[in-house]
Structures are given as structure tokens and as C-alpha cells.
Amino acid sequence: MAHIKQIERVDCLSHETLINILGTLPGALFVIDNAGTIVYANARAQAIIGAPPEELYGNTFWRCAPHLVSNSLYQAVQKTKKTREPTEVKYVSSSNNIWLHASLSPTDEGLALFFHEYLEPPHLQRALSWNEQMYRDLLESFSDGVTILSPDGIVLDINQRPLADAHLRREDVVGKPFTDLPAWSYDPAVQQRLRAAIARASRGETVRFEARIHPRTDLYLDIVLTITSHRDASQQVEYLICAGGDITEHKHIEDELRTLVDAIPQFVWITGPDGKVIYNNQRLIAYLAMTLEQVEGDGWLAGVHPDDQLRVRQTWQTSIQMGVPYEVEQRLQDGTSGAYRWFLARGLPVRDETGQIVKWFGTCTDIEDQKRIEEALRQSQEQVRALMDSSIIGIAIAEGEEIVEANDTYLRMTGYSQEDLSHRRINGVRLTPPEYFDITRQAHQELAIHQFMTPYEKEYLCKDGSRLPVLTGGVNFSFNPARSIYFVLDNSARKALEQRKDDFINMASHELRMPLTSVKMQTQLVRRRLARQGLHEAAADLLRVEEPVKQLERLTAELLDVSKIQAGKLEYVQEQVDLDALLREIADTMQQINPSHAIVVRGAVQASLLGDRDRLGQVFTNLISNAIKYSPHAATVEIDLSASPETATIRVRDYGLGIPRELRDKIFERFYRVAGLKQKAIPGLGIGLYIVAEIVKRHGGTIMVDSAVGKGSTFTVTFPLTRDILV
Structure with a gap:
């Protein structure tokens, strides 16, 4: 038995005698080896512990x-x-408050520990009790749980704090490995x-970590x-102090x-002071x-667009090293779809009372829409610059x-220079000839009301006194209504072409009138002669020739009118x-010519108009002809007539093909025809309504279409009814 090794030195006594002597000692004797294992305990020691030798x-x-x-x-x-x-030590057992005196003696392979109750004089007991009580009061004064451990745990x-939480007694815990307590062994x-942590602390480190424990189920x-x-005088670790808050x-x-943070639309992240997520x-x-395991270290950079990674890493490292706020724009990949979106990442250091950074708190805000707007703005600015x-x-x-x-194009058109521009020498009024004041004023009124003006034709009076035909339009800046932007096209080439065209039409119309008049007269003369000679069939054939001649005569007259209107x-x-x-x-005349349609006249004006009867007849003949x-x-x-004390109104209505809404204003333009397939099959040059609109305008009237x-x-x-026509 190993327990007899510590008593072999007593040569004068037999083994059994020595065991009997030790068993009769009034104090408790324990013999332990260097590992702290019990190799002998006398009867008193067995009684104190309450266990037989085989359990000790x-x-x-x-x-x-x-x-x-x-x-x-x-x-x-x-x-x-x-x-x-x-060595000797005196202390109070915290289990039963009995003063103990322990004598410790080294043996060949361990120690002999001898315990007996302390019987010092009362004044010494009081002094020692006061010191022990101070220690106990200090230990219990901590609101946190405090445990004293040996270096091996x-x-x-x-x-009492952790004992109360676990519903344990001190004797249930003392002497046991700290890690085996239920609070820690649960997980x-x-x-x-x-x-x-205990292993690190036993080497002298201070260890701090958070954990969830279960003192009870x-x-x-x-x-x-x-x-x-805690170290001794030779700097060896004597014991460990564990404080659990x-x-x-x-x-x-x-x-x-965190639940709240998970609910906000931003991405939120926290790192340690070293930048670890x-x-x-x-x-x-x-x-x-x-x-979190995948984003450890630089793992989070895998979610950053490859083109942004170097810039983002450098910015982050600078913030960590310098302790300055972190801000960077980056593209992050959607791990599900693989698509990238732009985010603004911001991070701020969180410092303790000493100014040391303890963590970084940051957010990532989706700015994809903002970046798209910025890109659209950049492209728009490039387009504006190109324009x-x-x-x-x-x-x-x-x-x-x-x-x-x-x-530069505008300056070249008007003949002004950059110096003129910088000195505010270019003025819209000086650029406008007097005869264009009215149309220019109307355009600016439209601009003030609608924030844009319909493009219109006018002339510019250039710096050198020459005139430049232009087509111009403009819009107001919504953010600065006091400013307007104007777009100007040089219209001189088009005007010159129109003038040549008008000159040609005018010349052609004059040149055609005489031959047509001669053909018409000769045809009528021959037709009458044939009729007198009884050649009625030949006369009828010539009558059919007269109708195309009349149409050509009307067309020539209309072309001549167009030329006159332009001039x-x-x-x-x-x-x-x-x-x-x-x-x-x-209506009667048109009814005789067009028996295929019933021309119905309703109502009456019952008033006279001061105007040109032939030109007014030209207006309604054209409208009725078009309706048919x-x-x-x-x-x-249908023709409806009505009047008020101030105006006379005539409506010409048909039930035919109709006109698309977007084309209604264009039909009064010169040479314009509706582009539908059915309309293309109907002959015409598109000048009738242009002439009609001009005649109505010169009579002070208006013409509108609803279709x-x-x-x-x-x-x-x-x-x-009370206005003279314009002459």
C-alpha cells in the first residue's frame, strides 16, 4: 500500500503500532502526494469528511x-x-465557522497535513476572527460572482452570489473543478x-469573455x-480570481x-477594434x-465588386490605423442573384473612457437609385455639352x-462675340425687327404661362444690320423661372427655297392661266359649233373635256392664291x-354637282358680314367639297348656321373618315395632307385648307375642327359681325 511509505522512517516502531498511534491522534491527519491525491487519512480525518478510506x-x-x-x-x-x-496556517472554515490550525510538513513524495481546532487565547482569536471576517465580508461585498481558483482550476x-443562483452550498462546490459546475457543463x-481561459490565466494573462451559463435548468x-x-513574491501564479458580472x-x-436593427432598411455591421467582423x-x-464565419478576416471583401476591392480595403485599413471615420462607395453582390448594387458604407469608432477604440459601428445604405440618377445626370450633362x-x-x-x-453657333448667327456676351450687349429686343414684335410678345406670353413656347418663325436683326430668318423656341428652367433657354435654327436656306418655290408657283400659275383660258374658250366654241351642226355625240365628248380643264383652272387659281398669300x-x-x-x-350649286350626297342646311345667321363675297364663297365651297x-x-x-349679337357661326359636318387628334392642327398648314392610306387615295395638293384658314383669318374669324x-x-x-376685314 502506498500509504505506508510516509511512515517507514520510524524504525523503532512496527508498522501496525504506528498506524494505531496515528489513528488515536485528536486531530485530523491527511497524507497527500505531490498531485494532491490522498494516500492516508486517520480516523479523525475520515470522521470530518464523513467517508471511509476506500472513498478517500x-x-x-x-x-x-x-x-x-x-x-x-x-x-x-x-x-x-x-x-x-x-508551515502553519490558522483560518476559519467557511462551512462551519470553526477555527482550524493546520500544520504542513513535507514528505518524500508529498505533504502531511495535520488539522485541529484552534484554541488560542480569546484575544488572539478575536483578532484573527476580525481579519477572517474582513476577508469574508470583502468577498461577499461584490455584487458579481467571485470565485477563487487554483491555477489548475x-x-x-x-x-454567495453564484451559489444562490445555482441553489448550491459552498461544500458542493469547493474543491471541485470550476468547469464541472452545472452552470458551465450545461453547454x-x-x-x-x-x-x-483558465489555462491562459494560469500563465499570467488576464482573460475576459462573454458567455451564457445555466446555473439551473x-x-x-x-x-x-x-x-x-495573483502572483507570489517570486512572480509565480498562486491562484486565480474569477469575477462574473x-x-x-x-x-x-x-x-x-438587434431586432430593431434587423428591421431597419440599412445593412448594419459591427467589428472589433482590429476590424474583425x-x-x-x-x-x-x-x-x-x-x-459570420465566412466574413471573418478579409472574407467580407468577397462580396465587394472586384473593381472596388483594392480601394475599399485601403480605405478601411486607413480608418483602422488612423482611428478616423470610414466612408466609401462600393458595389456589393447579392449572394442570391449575383447582381451588384451600389452602397454607401460608413463606420464610426466607439471609444471607452480612456479614448481607446473598443469597436467599430457601421452601416451600408443602398444608393443604387442615386448612382443611376448621377449617371443619368452625367450623361445628360454630356448631351447638353454636346448640344x-x-x-x-x-x-x-x-x-x-x-x-x-x-x-458659338448662336454668336456666329447673330454676329456677336464672347466679349459682347460677357458685357451683356446682346438683347432680345434689339435682335427683333419691329414687324416681329407682336408674334415675339405672344410667344413670350406662352412661355410665361406654359413654361414653354411653340417654335415659330421670325427674323433676327444681326449686329451688322443684316437680317437672318430663324426658327426659334424656348423653355423656362423649372428651378429658376427667371431664366429661359432658347433654341435657334438658321432658317435662311429654307426661306430661300420656299421663296424659289413660291416664285416658281407664281410664275407657273401665270404661265398656265393664259393657255388654260384659251383651251377652255376654244373647247366651248367647238362644242357649240358641233351642237349646231347636229353632232351631239362629239359635243358631249367635248363637254367631258371641259370638266378637267375647269379643275386644272381651279388648281392654278389656288396655287396663285398661295403665292399671293405668301407674298x-x-x-x-x-x-x-x-x-x-x-x-x-x-349648297344648291354643290348639290347639283354632287348628287351622291344630300347637303342639308339648318338654321340661319340673319345678319350681314362686311367682307369679300367671292373669298367667303371660296371658304365654304372648299369645306363642303372636302366633306363630300x-x-x-x-x-x-350638314351645314348648321347660328348667330349671337357679336358673332356668326357656320358648322360643316360630315360622317366620313375623320382625322386623328394629333394631326388636327397640321391640316391647315401649306401642302399638308393626312397620311392615312384611305386619305392618300383622294386627290389633292393639301393647299385648300391653308387658303381657307388664311381667308378666315383676314376676315377676323377663327376656324376649328373636331373629329x-x-x-x-x-x-x-x-x-x-362688327369687324372690318384686314386689307
Whole structure:
């Protein structure tokens, strides 16, 4: 038996005699080896522990004798083992408040520990009791749980806070490995973290970590555990102090905050002071499709666009090293779809009371829409710059009548220079000839009301006094209504072409009139002669020839009218015109020529108009002719007449092809024809309504059209009854 090795030195006594003597000692005797294992315990020691020899031998003294364990005793054991000299220690058992006197003696392979109750004089007991009480009061004064451990993790002492949480007694804990307590053994992962922390602390480190423990099955606590070491005079670790602070409420609040953080649209991240990611909110985890383990170190950079990674890494490292706020724009990849979106990442350092950075708190905000807007703005600016640099379009920006900015094309058109521009010498009024004041004023009124003006033709009075025909339009800046931008096209080539065309039409019309008149007269003369000679069939053939001649004569007359209108030379005669009589006369004539349609006249004006009867007849003849022409499958054309004290209104309605809404304003333009397939099949040059609109205008009237495709059109002409025509 190993327990007899410590008594072999007593040569004068037999083995049995020595065992009997030790068994009769009044104190408790333990013999332990260098590992702290019990190799002998006398009868008194067995009685104190309450266990037979077979339960003691081979087990650790600290685990088997919780009533005797204290930090003072542990330090005395370590001292005796180190110095190999006898040591004594006096202390109070925290289990039963009995004063103990322990004598420690080295043996060949361990120690002999002899305990007996302390019987010092009362005044010495009071002094020692006061010191012990101070230690106990100090230990219990901590609101945190405090445990004293041996360097290998055996519990030497513990205050009441963790015992109360676990519903344990001190003797249930003292002498046992700290890691085996239920609070830690509930979770093997947490238990392993504690073992590693004790090992580090036993080497002199101060270790701090957070953990969730379960003192009871119905209770969990979040704690922050700090383990520090106590050293002796030779700087050897004597024991460890474990302080566990309850942060359950803090963690609960933190969990609520994380729930809130998970609900906000931004991505939220937290890193340690070294930049290592310790938290990503659920939105960021879901977007990247990466766990915290995958983003460790530089792993999070895998979610950054390859073209952005170097810039982002350098910016982040600079912030960590300098402790300055972090801000960078980056593209992050959607881990599910693989698409990239732009985000603005911002991070701020969080410092403790000493100014040291303890963590970084940051967000990532989706700026994809903003970047698209910026890109669209950049492209728009490039397009504007290309437009401003255009050699075709003149562009000017004005404040009121003053031109404050213009491109080179505009300056070239008007003959002004950049110096003139910088000195505000270019003015819209000076650029406008007097005869264009009215149309220019109307355009600017439209601009003020609608924030844009319909492009119109005018002339510019250039710096050198020459005139330049232009087509111009403009819009107001929505952000600065005092400023307008004008677009100007040089219209001189088009005007010259139109003039040549008008000259040709005028010349052709004059040249055609005489031959047509001669053909018409000769045809009529021959037809009458043939009729007198009884050659009626030949006369009828010549009659059919007269109709195309008349059409050609009307076309020539219309072309000549167009030329006169363009030159401002269309002549008008002023006379009193009975509109009722004129309209019924025209209706009767058109009815005889066009028996396929019923021409119905309703109402009456019962007033005379001062105007040109032939020109007014030309207006309504054209409108009725068009109504018949563009309603080939309808049977009726309606003419409604009405009047007020100030105006006379004539409506010509058909039930034919109709006109698309977007083309209604264009039909009054010169040579314009509706582009539909059915309309193309109807002959004409597109000048009739142009002449009609001009005649109505010169009589002070208006003409409008209301139409629906497939349902027909209504042309409404209104004349003032008290106004002279323009001559």
C-alpha cells in the first residue's frame, strides 16, 4: 500500500503500532502526494469528511475535503511544496465557522497535513476572527460572482452570489473543478471556452469573455467573466480570481436593439477594434448570403465588386490605423442573384473612457437609385455639352431680355462675340425687327404661362444690320423661372427655297392661266359649233373635256392664291355679304354637282358680314367639297348656321373618315395632307385648307375642327359681325 511509505522512517516502531498511534491522534491527519491525491487519512480525518478510506484514497484532497479547503490553506500547501519546510496556517472554515490550525510538513513524495481546532487565547482569536471576517465580508461585498481558483482550476473559495443562483452550498462546490459546475457543463462549447481561459490565466494573462451559463435548468444568465492571476513574491501564479458580472439585462436590451436593427432598411455591421467582423444584421447576412464565419478576416471583401476591392480595403485599413471615420462607395453582390448594387458604407469608432477604440459601428445604405440618377445626370450633362457645342443649333440662355450665355453657333448667327456676351450687349429686343414684335410678345406670353413656347418663325436683326430668318423656341428652367433657354435654327436656306418655290408657283400659275383660258374658250366654241351642226355625240365628248380643264383652272387659281398669300398680296373686296343667301346658293350649286350626297342646311345667321363675297364663297365651297370628298361612304353633309349679337357661326359636318387628334392642327398648314392610306387615295395638293384658314383669318374669324377617326369631322367657322376685314 502506498500509504505506508510516509511512515517507514520510524524504525523503532512496527508498522501496525504506528498506524494505531496515528489513528488515536485528536486531530485530523491527511497524507497527500505531490498531485494532491490522498494516500492516508486517520480516523479523525475520515470522521470530518464523513467517508471511509476506500472513498478517500486515490481521490484529490481538494475535492474530498470541502470543509477544510480555503485560499489560505491552498497558499500554505504551495509554499510548503516549494520551500520543503514545515508551515502553519490558522483560518476559519467557511462551512462551519470553526477555527482550524493546520500544520504542513513535507514528505518524500508529498505533504502531511495535520488539522485541529484552534484554541488560542480569546484575544488572539478575536483578532484573527476580525481579519477572517474582513476577508469574508470583502468577498461577499461584490455584487458579481467571485470565485477563487487554483491555477489548475480547482475551486478554493466562492461567494454567495453564484451559489444562490445555482441553489448550491459552498461544500458542493469547493474543491471541485470550476468547469464541472452545472452552470458551465450545461453547454460543452462554453465549458471548453472556460477551460481555455483558465489555462491562459494560469500563465499570467488576464482573460475576459462573454458567455451564457445555466446555473439551473430553469435559469440562464449572460455574464462577462474576467479571470486574473495573483502572483507570489517570486512572480509565480498562486491562484486565480474569477469575477462574473451579470449582463443578462444588457443582453436582453441588446437583443431588442438587434431586432430593431434587423428591421431597419440599412445593412448594419459591427467589428472589433482590429476590424474583425463580430456582427452583421439579418438584412446584410441575407443579402450577402454569407455567415459570420465566412466574413471573418478579409472574407467580407468577397462580396465587394472586384473593381472596388483594392480601394475599399485601403480605405478601411486607413480608418483602422488612423482611428478616423470610414466612408466609401462600393458595389456589393447579392449572394442570391449575383447582381451588384451600389452602397454607401460608413463606420464610426466607439471609444471607452480612456479614448481607446473598443469597436467599430457601421452601416451600408443602398444608393443604387442615386448612382443611376448621377449617371443619368452625367450623361445628360454630356448631351447638353454636346448640344451646346453643336454647329447646327444656336443655344442662348436669357434673363428677361438679356442674353447671359450662348454657344458659338448662336454668336456666329447673330454676329456677336464672347466679349459682347460677357458685357451683356446682346438683347432680345434689339435682335427683333419691329414687324416681329407682336408674334415675339405672344410667344413670350406662352412661355410665361406654359413654361414653354411653340417654335415659330421670325427674323433676327444681326449686329451688322443684316437680317437672318430663324426658327426659334424656348423653355423656362423649372428651378429658376427667371431664366429661359432658347433654341435657334438658321432658317435662311429654307426661306430661300420656299421663296424659289413660291416664285416658281407664281410664275407657273401665270404661265398656265393664259393657255388654260384659251383651251377652255376654244373647247366651248367647238362644242357649240358641233351642237349646231347636229353632232351631239362629239359635243358631249367635248363637254367631258371641259370638266378637267375647269379643275386644272381651279388648281392654278389656288396655287396663285398661295403665292399671293405668301407674298402678302392676296386681294380682298369689302362689301356687305348676306351669309344666309351665300351659304344656300353654294349648297344648291354643290348639290347639283354632287348628287351622291344630300347637303342639308339648318338654321340661319340673319345678319350681314362686311367682307369679300367671292373669298367667303371660296371658304365654304372648299369645306363642303372636302366633306363630300372625305366621306365617300356617307350620304349626308350638314351645314348648321347660328348667330349671337357679336358673332356668326357656320358648322360643316360630315360622317366620313375623320382625322386623328394629333394631326388636327397640321391640316391647315401649306401642302399638308393626312397620311392615312384611305386619305392618300383622294386627290389633292393639301393647299385648300391653308387658303381657307388664311381667308378666315383676314376676315377676323377663327376656324376649328373636331373629329374622330371613322366617325367624321366638324369644321366650325366663326366671324365677328362688327369687324372690318384686314386689307
